[in-house]
Amino acid sequence: MVHGNGHHRGSCRKNKIKRILDLDKDTCPNREQRANGTNVYYGKASQLLQDAKEGNINIPDRKFQQSGGCVLNFYLSNRVTTIRDAVTIFNAPVGCSAGSLGYRELYRGVPEALGRTNEYNNAWLTTNLQQEDVIYGASEKLRDAILKAEERYHPQAIFILTSCTTGIIGEDIEGTVDEVQAEVNAKIVPIHCEGIRSRLVQTGYDAFWHAILKYLVKEPEKKQDDLVNVASMLSYTWQDRLEIKRLLGKLGLRVNFIPEFATVSDFEQLSEAAVTAPICPTYTDYLSRGLEQKYGVPYFLYPSPVGFSSTDEWLRNIAKYTGKEDEVEKLIEEEHKIWEPKLNAIKQEFVSLRKNGEKPTVLGSLGQGRLVSQMPYFDELGLATPAAMAQDFDDLLIDELEEIVEKSGDFQLMVNTFQAAEQANVTTNLDPDLTLTCPFQGGTWERDNNVTRIHSLRGDPEPTSAQAGYAGAVAFGNFLLHAFKNRSYHKTLSEKTEKSYKDWWYEQDNPLYYLNESK
């Protein structure tokens, strides 16, 4: 069995990040503790790196703060509810699950001709906690919900998502699970995602993977040498899945996509895979390390298959763990032959967009995982990235960020999780030629300069929405060009509608104006 140190650069990080997995515990440590994470920073990337190395990262309170998501309601709910042969139970008041009401529609827009199965019937319940449950406890209601889920759907697994309320009133979830497990065939998987537990929504990822590793992943019966685990995010589309499948298929490999739209057996076989490959390292981190620690499945966290050079390297990493070193070079050569002329045509168009010979500037609002893979891709396209916004930062990706700073020079880095006012301030003051936004972040997209999305969503089956691999690098490059061709929608709206904030907010240049430094 291959015991892998997945790090292609052989850094000392493996020693620094301790063995994380303690499956005797009900849940993972918070990102704050595990990786010194933060979501409050604005300044030079080099300074943040310095702070991280010296252990000077903290999360001061903001005086003005916006609803940026919690451990549960930052898509965790929306990911778990897509698992095809499972039922999810929100142990919560009725509002915590409302964001999951799109569950029956999420993947239905993908044509079956593109490989979407029609054989699924996922569902979720809420324990619908009431005033009296808060006083007298809710274990009976959880039990009732579990039994309903079993009776109605006979699912392979029943996920339980906890809430602020169950956390504060001290519900003994595991106690209830232990009691009810014998009565149902489904494997019950409690996930501790109380919104109040952590300031970092990324803790929710870890909490989910902890539960997957603790309850669902099976001891390997046989090694599947051609199986590659890929944790698919909602920010990757159906076309991205197809592209990843296509590329790995050419190497004779199969992809095990989890968790979105997966089946429970896909989770069970995670331990049998040849390697765990990232498409978002910050998302996959806990799972990857856990699978290695417990089952010896090697992994790597960088890069993701975004842009040509990163896709090359991503494929080579996978090839290394699957014995496909020769085949992969042939594949890369073939693919470059097909796609490079198309990428070059896009680069040419970006050259023609230069003003005074300067590369067009792009400001992207990204997850930290996306940041480290997307910045080199923008460089490939001939776009300059003088600043970046990341949802989170922790010491899981220090080396990668350092490499980017070394390669492309220092840049301004803002770290926050959907703080719309801070993002509006930075966007206004830096005034990039192109802003890439996750539109959930509010009114910053109404600008008189170019704006488009940073990424598409899982249910988008359209080839022009692709982002991953070679096909995706070309499609997304074209997509970015479109943003320069017509800006009438957001430009007109910025003229015709009121701004979110008073003028003074845009006129001063400190996005962290409301930081409580005293903390």
Added chain:
Amino acid sequence: MSSKNTIENQSGIDTGINKFEKESVEAPRYSCALAGVYGTTLGIRGGIPILHSGAGCGVGQLFGTLYAGGESAGGNEGGTSTPCSCLVEEHVILGGEEKLRNLIESTIEIANDELFVVTSGCVPSLIGDDVDQVVDEFRDQAAIIHVNAPGFKANSSEGYNLFWDAIIDQLLPDEYLESEEKTVNIFGVVPYNHVYWKGDLLTIKTLLESIGIKTNIIFTEKNGLDHIKKIPQAEYNIVVNPWLGVRAVEKLEEKYGTPFIKFPNVPVGAKQTAEFLRIVGEKLSIPSETVENYIAEKEDWYYRLMEYPGDAIILVRPNSFYAVAAESSYAIAFTKFLANELGYLPDIIQITDNPPIEVREEIIREIRDNLDTVVQPDIIFEADTYKIRKNLENRPFLFLFSSSIEAPTSIEDYNALHIPISYPIYNRSVLAKHYSGYDGGLTVVEDVVSGFVGPL
């Protein structure tokens, strides 16, 4: 007509009239009290919610209230733009009042808004924050209210009622204001939860103004706070819902002596609209000639248009059975419209917003007593999506009017064409579209016929 028997379903299926949903439940078609206050506040132009809650309550309701309410973006005050105290464990231990105080102060400084709605969720309620006291500190600086809306207290519809309780008790003045003749306020159309709220409110306003009644729809219009301040001046309040907004108009009657007119639903199509106009016109002493002339003119236009789809309807889907699963107001309106104007046959009507027990008989009667057909539908109060879907199995209906939850598989599950009318609706961008009024009734017909029409 109104004997006890007519309440029960002829088929024997339980009406659920006495079952107020408090148990664990599958994908209910409503959110929590905080969500209702949040959506209602965002319906006010210049209103900004200040959430005193965990950090996910705004984002959760971006997906669960705004996107679910006809794919609406959050705008300047919604979604991730919503100020939030983002409470975590240390606040649970030390209290969240200071965090809230800072948040209110900074929100007043930074936001381009004029009505500040501090909305308490589950966490402050469980840890015992004295939110009222913190909010009191700001009452002389801004128009500010506190709505205590923990998610375990009530559902999102009831959140609309809680919002109005707070406005009336905390913001509107005590003294009696001279009322202005021929003016009304409209209640009972809940932003986002009633997905076609924007168009329906505008339609009600246009209808009433056509017969000379100045109409304050409060939501969707510029300077929302001014519209709220004008509420006491109305000659009448009108509520178009069997239970939402009813408490508000009762409170306003108590506080200002303003009488109210109650309708069980938003009027959909010519018949309901004419009835609506006649009743309101009479109460507000509008000359009946004015009202009748307007109705006659609109009906002349409307019924000529209703003739156009006639061939398609008669050749393809005449007298078809239909099913409805919707919130109270639209369930009543659509059931009556389809039976009384399109000649369709009501098969099963499911009320999904978990209304209070006290109004349920009234809802059933409103449907039972007002159908121009010998067919009596099964009427069921049900919040559980599994049961709603089970109840739809093996029935004759060919059209299903419900939320978009059923949309993807309506044909394969029920062999029925699906028309999304009720929360949640993710598969329509709902802007000005509406089903109320004369043109709204025609829109229902367009949606129905477009589902099956082709070369004849």
